[in-house]
Amino acid sequence: MIINILAGGPEELLPDLSSYQGDETIWVGVDRGVFHLLNRNIIPEKAFGDFDSVSEEELSVIEHQVTGIKRYKPEKDETDMELALNWALEQKPESVHLFGATGGRLDHLLANVQLLLNPIKANNPVNVYLVDEKNIVFLKEAGHYKIKKMASKKYISFVPLTLDVTDLTLEGFKFPLKNRHIYLGSTLCISNELISDYGTFSFSKGILIVIRSND
The missing domain is CATH 3.40.50.10240 (Thiamin pyrophosphokinase, catalytic domain)
Known part of the structure; x- marks a missing residue:
């Protein structure tokens, strides 16, 4: 349902x-x-x-x-x-x-x-x-996630909802990251893109706003 x-x-x-x-x-x-x-x-x-x-x-x-x-x-x-x-x-x-x-x-x-x-x-x-x-928005708690490319939503942004997000790793993205500490207010992870059909993102602490967008 x-x-x-x-x-x-x-x-x-x-x-x-x-x-x-x-x-x-x-x-x-x-x-x-x-x-x-x-x-x-x-x-x-x-x-x-x-x-x-x-x-x-x-x-x-x-x-x-x-x-x-x-x-x-x-x-x-x-x-x-x-x-x-x-x-x-x-x-x-x-x-x-x-x-x-x-x-x-x-x-x-x-x-x-x-x-x-x-x-x-x-x-x-x-x-x-x-x-x-133009947008799909959802939240994720700390964990490891697989994300699929969407032709209608080319851009993917990750925005901290908590004071900080720890060990953020992005794989399969145009702009990858490895174990980065992202603070509330950071624009580091705005407007990324997948370079293959699937990518992954993971982090060990915090809550992320995930935004899938198109122009």
Whole structure:
């Protein structure tokens, strides 16, 4: 089972959502993202939000087409996206994709990137990806990982999320590294590329933001 969550970010930044459809896919809408899904003839199984970003007419459409609506007051401790993600993690899916989570307000973007920490904090092995038209973003804890070349996402960047990342090694990359200590704020590992079909990256301490991008 894969859970796809669509928030209300700018529609022009969305990838082709049809490529993320599947027999075992569950769609979830967040606030205005519910309306975006309905406009694409996708009826979400769940909808989360205070729905302050839709009109009364749009909300009426949502209420007539979606049965699993969880509506909240605007005054709450979690963002609508966090409420949806926490529900998704409880379902123990294979992976979760977050769409409509970039662009627009910077505070929302930064909050959504930090939400990728939630499965790590909960010791939950679910892979969570933040996806838009040009980027796929995910987090990795210390370990050894294999990564595949993607023609649609040529560039790979590694950004420390913790104060430091220890013994970062990149193999199969245009710019390899061997046991480098990378500090928070470093731009050393921005815009790398794979030189073969597969590469590996490993590190012994810290958390990395991995960003796969295209121009």
